[in-house]
Amino acid sequence: MLGYMSYLLRLLLPDRPGALGAVATALGKAGIDIVSLDVVERGPNGAVDDLVVALPQNGLADTVLTAAQSVPGVRVESVRPYLAGGAGIQHDLDLVQALTARPDEALAILTEFVGGVFHADWAVLLERVAPEDLRVVETSVGAPDLGGDELAVPERVRSTLLWIPLDRAQRLDRDAGWFPPRWAALGMELAVAPVGPDRAVLVGRPGGPRFRASEVQRLAHLADIAATIVRNRSASLTADGASQGPG
Numbered sequence: 001m002l003g004y005m006s007y008l009l010r011l012l013l014p015d016r017p018g019a020l021g022a023v024a025t026a027l028g029k030a031g032i033d034i035v036s037l038d039v040v041e042r043g044p045n046g047a048v049d050d051l052v053v054a055l056p057q058n059g060l061a062d063t064v065l066t067a068a069q070s071v072p073g074v075r076v077e078s079v080r081p082y083l084a085g086g087a088g089i090q091h092d093l094d095l096v097q098a099l100t101a102r103p104d105e106a107l108a109i110l111t112e113f114v115g116g117v118f119h120a121d122w123a124v125l126l127e128r129v130a131p132e133d134l135r136v137v138e139t140s141v142g143a144p145d146l147g148g149d150e151l152a153v154p155e156r157v158r159s160t161l162l163w164i165p166l167d168r169a170q171r172l173d174r175d176a177g178w179f180p181p182r183w184a185a186l187g188m189e190l191a192v193a194p195v196g197p198d199r200a201v202l203v204g205r206p207g208g209p210r211f212r213a214s215e216v217q218r219l220a221h222l223a224d225i226a227a228t229i230v231r232n233r234s235a236s237l238t239a240d241g242a243s244q245g246p247g
Contacts, residue, residue, distance in 0.1 A: 004033075004054040004055060004056060004057060005054065005055060005056070005057055005059060005081065006035060006052055006053065006054050006081070006082045006083070007052070007053050007054075007055070007061060007064050007079055007080060007081055007082055008050060008051075008052055008078075008079070008080055008081075008082035008119050008209075009050070009051045009052075009053055009064055009068060009076065009078075009079045010040070010048065010049070010050050010051075010076070010077040010078045010079075010208075010209040011023065011048070011049050011050075011051065011068060011074055011075070011076060011077065012046060012047075012048055012074070012075040012076075012077055013046045013047045013048075013049060013073075013074055014045075014046045014073035014074065015044065015045055015046040015047075016046075016073060019046075019071065019073065019074065020037075020047075020049065022071045022074075023051075023067075023068055023071050023074060026067045026068065026070050026071055027053060027064070027067050027068065029067070030055075030063050030064075030066070030067040031055060031056065031059070031063075032053050032054070032055045032059075032063065032064060032067060033053065033054045033055070034051055034052075034053055035051075035052040035053060035054050036051070036052045036090070037049060037050070037051050037052075038050045038119075040212055040214060040215065041212055041213075041214045048077070048212065050119055050209075052082055052119070061079055061080075061081075064079050065079055077208075077209050078207070078208040078209040080206075080207035080208060081207075082119065083121075089113040089116050089117060090116055090117060091117065092117055092218060092221075092222060095109075095110070095113055095114065095117055095222060096222070096225055098113065099225060099226055099229055100229065103229045103230075103232075103233045104233065106226045106229040106230050106233070107125055107137070107138055107195070107199070107226060107230060108138050109226075110123075110125070110138075110195070110201060110222065110223065110226040111123050111124065111125040111138035111139065111140055111201060112138075112140050112141070113140075114140075114201060114203060114219070114222060114223075115140050115203055115204075117218075117222070118191075118203060118205065118211070118215055118218075118219065119205065120203045120204060120205040121142050121204055121205060121206055122139075122140050122141070122142045122143040122144065122203070122204045123139075123140045123143065123201055123202065123203045123204070124136055124138070124139050124140070124143050124144075124146060124201070124202045124204075125137050125138035125139070125195065125199060125200075125201050125202075126146075126157060126164060126199065126200050126201075126202060127154075127164075127198055127199045128164040128165065128198045128199070129198075133156065134156070134157040134164060135154040135155060135156055135157065136154055136155040136156075136157060137154050137199070143204075144183075144204070146158065163192075163200075164194075164198065164199070164200050165194065165197055165198060166192065166193070166194040166200050167194075168194070168220070169191065169192065169193035169194065169216050169217070169219055169220030169223065170191070170192060170193075170216060171189070171190065171191050171210065171211040171216055172190040172191065172192055174188065174189075174190075183204075183206075186206040186207065187206060187207045187208055188204055188205070188206045188207075189204070189205040189206075189208050189209065189210045189211055190202060190203065190204055190205075190211075191203050191211040191215065191216050191219055193216070193219045193220045193222075193223035193224075194220075194223060194224075194227070195223045195224075195226055195227045195230075196227040196230065196231065199227070200223075201219070201223050201226075203219065
């Protein structure tokens, strides 16, 4: 929206009819438009929702915070600037469709678009090529430099980031010893999921909100779909080659 600033607002809504409607009304009275809404989790105590909201360019994030918190029982988990309005993929099903439509590019598509599904700023696909050798093989727009000092191709990742192979998808704790200080200063929230045995996709969300268990599970599911597509594509090519026999 031209002339507007977008924010990602994560709300904890009480289990009460009309709570979300009351938030929408409060935001509207403050001149704030709701651009999109995603339900992150639902539980017995209420729901966790992500709202992308827009307010005039000279508006303040405090306006968003004050309006949302004016509704009794509503808690704001985080609010941060968000680059909305791009032509990216925003939903799990849309990403799955893109992966299946272009199986030869499944890993690149996963890396480029999975961040948008989780309102994250970037994603990186890492591959373990040897026990002490981790490489960056795909990056999204805005991904940070994870490399060391070597001029390796693909880029070699600094040794402190070596955690592949992964046994499961997980949120990465910023208190871990390997966490770069500059990421901690940005309030970086990270989640990672295995993409087959030797690859993993790392997703970064500077300024939060933190990845919830439901989001980690969704990331694991999307990464597993991409890995299955790549595995099946490789098996199909191998079978085709064998059936043709020597030339």
